[in-house]
Each structure stands twice: as C-alpha cells, then as structure tokens.
Amino acid sequence: MAAKNFLFSFVALAFLFSVSASEPKPLQDFCVADPTAAVKVNGLVCKDPKLVQANDFFFSGLHLEGNTSNAVGFKATPVFVAQLPGLNTLGISMVRLDYAPMGINPPHTHPRATEILTVLEGSLMVGFVTSAPENQLITKVLKKGDVFVFPIGLVHFQQNLGSRKAVAIAALSSQNPGVITLANTVFGSNPRISPDSLAKAFQLDKSIVIMLQAKF
Numbered sequence: 001m002a003a004k005n006f007l008f009s010f011v012a013l014a015f016l017f018s019v020s021a022s023e024p025k026p027l028q029d030f031c032v033a034d035p036t037a038a039v040k041v042n043g044l045v046c047k048d049p050k051l052v053q054a055n056d057f058f059f060s061g062l063h064l065e066g067n068t069s070n071a072v073g074f075k076a077t078p079v080f081v082a083q084l085p086g087l088n089t090l091g092i093s094m095v096r097l098d099y100a101p102m103g104i105n106p107p108h109t110h111p112r113a114t115e116i117l118t119v120l121e122g123s124l125m126v127g128f129v130t131s132a133p134e135n136q137l138i139t140k141v142l143k144k145g146d147v148f149v150f151p152i153g154l155v156h157f158q159q160n161l162g163s164r165k166a167v168a169i170a171a172l173s174s175q176n177p178g179v180i181t182l183a184n185t186v187f188g189s190n191p192r193i194s195p196d197s198l199a200k201a202f203q204l205d206k207s208i209v210i211m212l213q214a215k216f
C-alpha cells in the first residue's frame with residue numbers, strides 16, 4: 001500500500017512538473033542578474049544581495065514611442081532581464097509595442113512564454129494559429145482596453161488596420177521569452193538554408209526564395 005502511494009505521489013509530482021508552464025520558483029527573495037559573472041547557469045548568476053539597489057528592479061522608458069519607420073511599421077521595446085536585471089528568476093517580463101498605420105508585428109513565436117496583451121491606443125487585429133493538424137486561425141479585432149492572450153509557443157501576430165498609430169503593452173511569462181520571427185528565421189538565417197531546400201519545402205520557385213532571402 002505504501003509503495004502504491006509512493007508511486008502515485010511520484011506520478012502526480014511528475015505530472016505537476018511536466019505541465020508547469022512557468023519558470024522555476026525562486027529559492028530566495030530575488031536574484032538580481034550579474035551580467036559580468038563568468039559562470040553560466042540556467043538564467044543569470046545573482047549579484048551579492050547586500051549590493052542590490054532600487055535601480056536593479058527599475059526600468060524607465062516605456063512612455064517613449066518606439067520608432068516604427070521600418071519595413072513592417074512596427075517596433076517592440078522590451079523590458080526583459082537584459083534591460084531589467086531584477087527580473088532574473090522571476091519568470092515574468094514586459095514589452096511596449098508601437099504600430100504605424102497598417103504596421104504589423106509579423107508572425108512569430110515565443111519559445112518560453114505565454115503573452116497577455118492590452119491595447120492602450122488605437123485598435124489591433126490579432127491572431128494565433130493552433131498546432132497541426134488543425135492549424136486553426138484564432139483571430140479578433142481589439143480596441144482600447146481589450147486584452148488578448150497568446151498561448152506559449154504558438155505563432156501569433158498583431159496588425160494595426162487603423163489610420164492612426166496604435167500602442168499596446170504586453171506581459172510575458174518568462175524573464176527571457178525569446179522571439180522567433182518566422183520570415184527572419186526561415187529566410188534570414190545565418191548562414192542561409194539552401195534555396196533548393198526552401199523551394200521544395202514551401203513549394204516555391206527558387207527565384208522567389210532567393211528574392212525572399214535577399215529581403216531578410
């Protein structure tokens with residue numbers, strides 16, 4: 001009976017860990033990142049807690065508009081652990097998103113985070129696509145004050161279909177969510193993936209692949 005209980009506990013524990021979508025629970029009040037440390041851990045080494053200051057938990061600048069003068073008309077201003085060392089081990093971060101009229105945050109995924117977004121100005125058409133085999137597009141038009149969640153790992157995007165600028169703020173469930181922008185990853189890798197491979201994979205003429213590779 002004891003053995004059975006033990007087995008059940010073990011299975012329950014394994015299940016708990018396997019479905020956990022958040023980063024590991026901190027083992028101390030905080031662990032302000034020390035970017036100068038030579039030691040590498042899963043996250044960043046902690047600064048001496050006695051030397052910690054308020055500025056280690058602080059970032060200023062999300063009131064500033066991002067520069068959207070680029071091909072996609074979009075700019076993200078991240079507040080990840082690289083910008084705010086106090087986020088280290090806390091499993092959370094933030095980003096400001098600016099969109100020119102028709103500007104788009106192109107299809108991308110965050111390998112380590114779910115994202116919850118709210119519109120501060122303007123409106124946004126947002127969406128994500130579920131995994132195979134359904135590949136269902138879940139999409140909605142958001143106005144100021146609306147909130148939308150993009151589940152971890154799924155490909156998603158936002159576009160400003162309005163004639164004025166749009167602004168959103170999003171929170172992410174990782175200190176370092178990672179961004180994989182599909183076009184840049186596929187057509188802009190370094191070194192390039194063979195154009196013949198991409199032509200076959202995407203069922204495109206090789207000349208189109210070469211054109212796309214020149215863009216990204």
Ligand SMILES: *[C@@H]1O[C@H](CO)[C@@H](O)[C@H](O)[C@H]1NC(C)=O
Nearest residue numbers: 065066067068069070071075
């Ligand atoms: C915005 O970015 C563009 C393109 O990089 C640059 O030419 C322009 O000077 C920038 N504008 C501001 C206000 O920084």
